[in-house]
Amino acid sequence: MDIKMQTADRNLLLELSGELDHHAAKNAIRELELAVDAALPRRLLLDFGGVTFMDSSGIALLLRAKRCMDALDGSMQVCHVQPQAKRVMDAAGIGRLIHIKQEGTV
Amino acid sequence: MRKSVNYIRLEFPSRSSNEGFARMAAACFASQMDPTLNEVEDIKTAVSEAVTNAIVHAYPDSIGKISLKAKICEGNILEISIKDTGKGIPNIDKARQPMFTTGGEGRSGMGFTIMESFMDALTVHSTPGRGTTVTMRKKIASRANGQR
Numbered sequence: 001m002d003i004k005m006q007t008a009d010r011n012l013l014l015e016l017s018g019e020l021d022h023h024a025a026k027n028a029i030r031e032l033e034l035a036v037d038a039a040l041p042r043r044l045l046l047d048f049g050g051v052t053f054m055d056s057s058g059i060a061l062l063l064r065a066k067r068c069m070d071a072l073d074g075s076m077q078v079c080h081v082q083p084q085a086k087r088v089m090d091a092a093g094i095g096r097l098i099h100i101k102q103e104g105t106v
Numbered sequence: 107m108r109k110s111v112n113y114i115r116l117e118f119p120s121r122s123s124n125e126g127f128a129r130m131a132a133a134c135f136a137s138q139m140d141p142t143l144n145e146v147e148d149i150k151t152a153v154s155e156a157v158t159n160a161i162v163h164a165y166p167d168s169i170g171k172i173s174l175k176a177k178i179c180e181g182n183i184l185e186i187s188i189k190d191t192g193k194g195i196p197n198i199d200k201a202r203q204p205m206f207t208t209g210g211e212g213r214s215g216m217g218f219t220i221m222e223s224f225m226d227a228l229t230v231h232s233t234p235g236r237g238t239t240v241t242m243r244k245k246i247a248s249r250a251n252g253q254r
Contacts, residue, residue, distance in 0.1 A: 019126060021122075021125050021126065021129075021154050021158065022122055022125055022154075022158040022161065022162065022212070022213075023122035023123055023125050023126065025212060026122070026212060029212060053129075053147075053150065053151075053154075055151055055154040055155055055158065055217075055220065056155055056158075056213070056214045056215075056216040056217045056219075056220050057158065057212070057213075057214070059214035059216050060212050060213050060214040063214060083144075083147075084147040084151065087147075087151075087224075088151060088220060091216070091219060091220050091223035091224070092204075092214065092216040092219065092220065093204075
């Protein structure tokens with residue numbers, strides 16, 4: 001799992017790529033927390049375009065990101081979710097808590 | 107008990123680096139059933155959840171053995187069992203509830219929900235102190251009458 005980061009005007013874009021399973025999520029959640037702590041963004045955009053596989057560990061990452069952004073009174077969105085990851089998100093009902101959109105830029 | 111047409115059995119230590127191997131091995135074995143891409147992804151996702159559960163919950167403070175058995179049964183049904191000899195689950199009904207987890211911040215409590223959603227049937231047998239076996243079945247639709 002690789003995470004690329006871009007910040008502009010208190011918008012934080014994290015581009016995730018690779019397989020997001022429990023093995024990868026341990027580091028990915030830590031990296032996400034560090035990035036949010038450093039940028040203190042108003043808006044967080046997680047680009048899942050490069051995530052080729054995801055299990056419920058990805059749900060844990062999204063819930064963690066949501067909690068981080070709630071603590072900052074900010075917002076978050078997830079974009080470019082691939083079909084397998086989308087089906088995991090749908091099975092977990094995460095769309096009720098987090099806005100998932102198909103197109104997005106910071 | 108359905109008659110088995112073909113099977114594999116794997117054993118590996120409960121290291122998280124084996125999660126990818128386990129789901130790929132199950133998916134590669136299932137490929138002889140000529141599944142659709144969605145079916146392959148369903149199998150990979152469900153195996154990933156079951157193996158992760160064993161790593162996180164069966165052996166929280168140690169490295170133990172996990173065995174994976176995949177079986178092709180008559181009627182083009184794939185049966186996958188993930189077995190550990192770890193802590194066991196004291197209350198299976200509670201463990202299967204969505205959002206319930208004892209795994210802390212890194213877990214979502216959605217593992218069983220996703221296994222149930224991506225496979226046709228899921229059974230869990232567990233004895234505290236002895237271990238857990240999760241068995242999942244899925245009918246592979248694309249070659250309902252086919253066997254190789």
